[in-house]
Amino acid sequence: MKFEKEMKIIKKGTSEIIPEEALIKKLEYSHKTGKPLRIKYGIDPTGSDVHIGHLVPIRKMREFQDLGHIGVIIIGDFTAQIGDPTGRDSSRPALTHEQVKQNADRYMEQIYTVLDKSKTEVRWQSEWFGKMGMADVLKLLSKFTLAQFLAHDTFRKRYENGLSLGMHELMYPVLQAYDSVAIQSDVELGATEQKFNILSGRDMQRYFNMPEQVAVLSPILMGTDGKQKMSKSLGNYIAVFDNPKEKYGKVMSIPDELIINYFNYATKLDPDEIDKIEKELKAGEINPKIIKQRLAREIVSLYHGNEEAVKAEEEFNRIFSQNKIPTDMPEMIIKEKIWIIKLLKDTKLCSSNGEARRMIKQNAVSIDGEKITNSNQEIFPENEMILKVGKRRFLKLIKG
């Protein structure tokens, strides 16, 4: 097979390439003409936090860039006003232009931790949609039928379950499809849930007499809860902006079944190496914790370097394996006696007096390792004291 090496790289951690032969042809053409391929990935600046699940396709884009191709990031300032209906059962609120701009800036900052800036092109949907009139919109819409959309699981389910489905949400795939025409993409990246949208791009390009893009689909990264896909709204995500300790801890909290999955999609490790790890894990001779710690190190070092990863691991072991206190923690200076409940609430260790009382009642609060049992207690540090709530909330109290 031609371009075997390239295809191996592209296929790593990819769940589907549609159609595969077309991609080989494109690579071939690019090689012959010296023209880089245009690799598209669209983002909706609806939020600003990027998590490592988002980065699975971004990482793939980087691999394409390393092979000499151009990454084109589409800022979906129009689609953001719709909110991707894929996999959602309710619509999203629209955003203002200011918010979109801010989110987009922050978003780019985060994905440049992975991408090669010199080979990245950033395009806004408003460049082309901003100029369109109703006649153009109708023309785009006429390319698709309702039946096509109802064949799509997301739309059908919402329709059948009697949930609201706005007309504008049906526009989402149409807009995304036209983006491919506008930027003349050769390949579009996305998670598998994007299959419909990305394939719509092929249809749209065909209508515009353009070569059709190839869909390169990445698997969906599961969230740290191991139950649902990683998503911000579910709170089961590892953010790019999380600090090393947070990242490390979050990785350690994933269920064991996800270890290999994360190795595959969230690290740069070689597939052969991952195979080896998988065998070790299956043999059951090594404590999965050891393997998970390696995973955590790999992920942390990807964003913060090796040194930080080792530090995060030491800290983790210190707190959770040896049950010691962290090396640094927020501090608070206490000038006078303070009621324990008020202290917990004021320091935001607990969100309300009620929660503070609950925590005490449940034996979750301790000072210097001694459980607090009396919720009327007043606190005044003799020198320094460590206040602990639950397993991971710490505060150093200093006599003021």
Next chain:
RNA sequence: GGAGAGAUUCCCGAGUGGUCAAAGGGGGCAGACUGUAAAUCUGUUGGCGAAGCCUUCGGAGGUUCAAAUCCUCCUCUCUCCA
């Protein structure tokens, strides 16, 4: 446009005048057990220095000693007919 159903706490969902801060489940949090995993068990899950009081059942008014529950108007959603 016509007819009907509906909106309850983080989510789903019960509740048709006082016994309702509101059943049950999910999720979350905490404790035990652990490897900060999973599973399991237990507790807890509006606010207030806790007595009692205050705010909360789509929104605004009203009836009543008393409203998630009854009435009026409004907003939104769904189903059927066109």
